Amino acid sequence: MVGLVVVTHSAKVAEGVADTAAQMGGEGRVVPAGGDPDGGLGTDVDRIEAAIRESYEANVDADAESEADGVVVLVDLGSAVMSAETAADVVEVDGIEVAFADAPVVEGTVEAAVEATSPKATLDSVVERAEGAREYRKFG
Amino acid sequence: MVDPDTQREAVVAAVEAVAERMAEERRYLTDLDSAIGDADHGGNVTRGFEAAAEQVAEAAEADDDATPADLVKRVGRALISEVGGASGPLYGGSIMSASAELDGGITAETTVAFAEAYLDKLQERGKAELGSKTMVDAVTPAVHTYKKSIEQDDLPPLSALAKAVDAAERGVRFTTPLRAKKGRASYLGWRSVGHQDPGATSTLFVLEELLSVADDYLEGDVERDATSPTVPDADPEEAADDEGAGGADGPDAGGDD
Numbered sequence: 088m089v090g091l092v093v094v095t096h097s098a099k100v101a102e103g104v105a106d107t108a109a110q111m112g113g114e115g116r117v118v119p120a121g122g123d124p125d126g127g128l129g130t131d132v133d134r135i136e137a138a139i140r141e142s143y144e145a146n147v148d149a150d151a152e153s154e155a156d157g158v159v160v161l162v163d164l165g166s167a168v169m170s171a172e173t174a175a176d177v178v179e180v181d182g183i184e185v186a187f188a189d190a191p192v193v194e195g196t197v198e199a200a201v202e203a204t205s206p207k208a209t210l211d212s213v214v215e216r217a218e219g220a221r222e223y224r225k226f227g
Numbered sequence: 228m229v230d231p232d233t234q235r236e237a238v239v240a241a242v243e244a245v246a247e248r249m250a251e252e253r254r255y256l257t258d259l260d261s262a263i264g265d266a267d268h269g270g271n272v273t274r275g276f277e278a279a280a281e282q283v284a285e286a287a288e289a290d291d292d293a294t295p296a297d298l299v300k301r302v303g304r305a306l307i308s309e310v311g312g313a314s315g316p317l318y319g320g321s322i323m324s325a326s327a328e329l330d331g332g333i334t335a336e337t338t339v340a341f342a343e344a345y346l347d348k349l350q351e352r353g354k355a356e357l358g359s360k361t362m363v364d365a366v367t368p369a370v371h372t373y374k375k376s377i378e379q380d381d382l383p384p385l386s387a388l389a390k391a392v393d394a395a396e397r398g399v400r401f402t403t404p405l406r407a408k409k410g411r412a413s414y415l416g417w418r419s420v421g422h423q424d425p426g427a428t429s430t431l432f433v434l435e436e437l438l439s440v441a442d443d444y445l446e447g448d449v450e451r452d453a454t455s456p457t458v459p460d461a462d463p464e465e466a467a468d469d470e471g472a473g474g475a476d477g478p479d480a481g482g483d484d
Contacts, residue, residue, distance in 0.1 A: 123311045132307045132315060165411070166313045169352055173307055173316035177322065 088144030089203045089213045090158035091117040093196050094135055094167045098122035104193050108200035117200055118142045128168035135160075138179050143183050157184030159199055161215045163192050186210040188217035195220040229444060234295040234333045235287050237444045242283050244436040246276035252432055258341040259425040264410035267312060275310035275318070290301055295333050297340075300326035313353070313410060314426065317362060321348040335377050335384045342370040342391075359408035360419065363425035364401055368394035369434055371454045385438075385447030394436045394453035399427045 091108070095101040101103025110119045118140035123129025139158050146155040162171050175185035188195055195217040202208050202216035229237070249256075249272045257269030286293050286301050291299075303323030307315050325344035346366050353380045372394035376387035379408050402424035407413045412424070429480040442449055 125310075129311045131311070132319075146288075150438060166311075166316070169313050169316040169320075173320040176320060177307075 088146040089156045089198055089208050089210055090146050091196065091203055091213070092135065092138045092140070092142050092158055092160045092171075093117055093119055093121075093162075093192060094130060094138075094160060094171045095119075095121040095192060096123075096128045096130060096165070096167060098126070100163070100192075104196050107193065108196045111200060113195045116142070116145060117191050117196060118145075123182050132170045132177075134172050135171055135174035139174060139178050139183060139185060143178075157206070157210045159184065159186050159188055159203070159210060159217065161190060161196050161217060162197065183202045184210060186211040186214050188214045190220045191216040191223075194223055229333070231295065231332060233444065235293065235298060236454050237300075237333070237440060238295050238298045239280075241437055241440040242276065242280045242444070245433050246273075246280040247414050248432050248436045249273040249429065252429070256429055258426050259423055259428055261474075262422045263407060263415055263419045264366050264425060265312070265411055268314065268429065271310045271312060271314050272318070273401060273425050275306045275315065278309040279305035280333050287436045296329035301330055302326075307375050312331045313430075317349060317353055317426070320352055322364045324348040335387075338384060339374050339377050346370045353409060353411040358405060360402045360405040360424050360427075361407075361409050362424070362426040362430045364424065365395045365398040365430040365434075368398040368453070369430075383445065383447035385441050385445040385449060388434075388438050388441055388452045389447075389449040389451050391452040392431070392438050394429075395431045395434050395455060396451075399423060402427045423472070 093101050093104045095104065096171050098119070098121035101119035101150075105117040105119040118138040118141050120131070120135045122131065122134070124131045124133070139160065142158050143155055160171050162168050171187065178224070179185060188199060190198075198220045201215035202213045205212070248267075253269035253273045256272065258264050260266050260268035282305045283298050283301050287298055300323055301318045303321070306319030306322065309317075310319065312373065315406060317328055322345065325341045325348060328340035328344050331337050346363075350356075350363055353361060355363045356365055357367050365394065369391040373387050373391035376382045376390050377384065382390070400423075402407065403422065404420060406417060407415065407424070409421035412419045438449070
């Protein structure tokens with residue numbers, strides 16, 4: 088199974104996106120990692136790292152039979168990108184594969200959560216589905 | 228090569244020196260950042276390097292087996308954890324990633340490899356090119372000058388580092404007239420022109436403190452001049468100009484005979 092982490096400058100945004108995606112994506116679980124270390128607006132590499140590990144571990148447990156497939160991370164903007172990439176560097180040392188979806192964070196996370204519940208989901212398929220959200224037309 | 232215990236001691240001393248310097252320059256860095264950023268750079272790097280200094284000193288004391296590379300890696304990790312915004316990943320991630328190059332101890336060769344790996348990671352992470360008005364503008368000339376001084380000119384590491392610091396200083400000055408292309412400053416567009424980059428500036432402070440600590444541990448001339456000695460010192464035309472402008476009664480600069 089593929090894990091999902093959403094990284095935003097606001098902790099509330101990350102939690103809200105995770106809630107939205109959980110509702111739309113059913114069992115797909117999204118771990119939020121928003122805000123800076125002091126609870127303000129920003130990003131926190133340690134929190135992102137912990138979220139990736141949590142998401143990965145949850146899938147290792149769920150997939151007692153098979154390997155966990157790694158974690159797809161969605162980010163909002165600016166330093167979220169760098170912080171998430173740095174956290175990925177840290178966890179990859181421990182063999183956790185991380186992929187980034189270059190997508191609008193709300194729509195992309197919802198799409199990713201839906202795809203991640205598919206038994207055939209891979210890191211690539213989840214990234215592709217999330218990035219498809221860039222093509223959304225909401226008004227015709 | 229300096230023995231491993233002394234290398235460890237030097238790493239701890241260097242991080243402490245950087246932490247002190249950042250605390251001294253905190254206001255200045257914040258002023259630079261308030262002009263083109265979000266006014267948090269001074270506070271961020273001060274907090275980060277203070278935490279790094281504390282953690283590294285503890286680690287060096289607690290674990291005799293911690294190698295210099297381990298300690299440097301720990302500095303990176305502390306910066307990543309403590310520094311918000313882009314500076315944490317840029318400083319901390321680059322140090323952490325480059326620390327592997329010091330596995331063989333701190334030598335002329337490994338420090339060149341460290342410097343190059345640091346620059347590579349910094350560019351990869353920040354996606355900034357030379358001239359984007361970022362840390363890269365200070366690090367690139369410093370790394371190139373250091374590598375060339377060691378590998379081409381066979382200078383001792385201390386002398387090479389002194390030249391690298393001068394190169395970084397020139398790079399920092401070069402950021403002032405540039406338009407920012409990365410980070411928050413880039414949102415200001417043309418209004419970013421005329422302001423010195425805070426990240427490049429704090430990078431110069433790091434290098435200055437590394438030089439100062441290296442001077443306590445290593446032999447060599449410390450001349451902060453990145454120019455090559457093979458370039459002629461005087462422009463041939465200057466002599467002619469002097470004759471006309473100064474005249475016989477021009478001020479005597481030296482004064483003593």
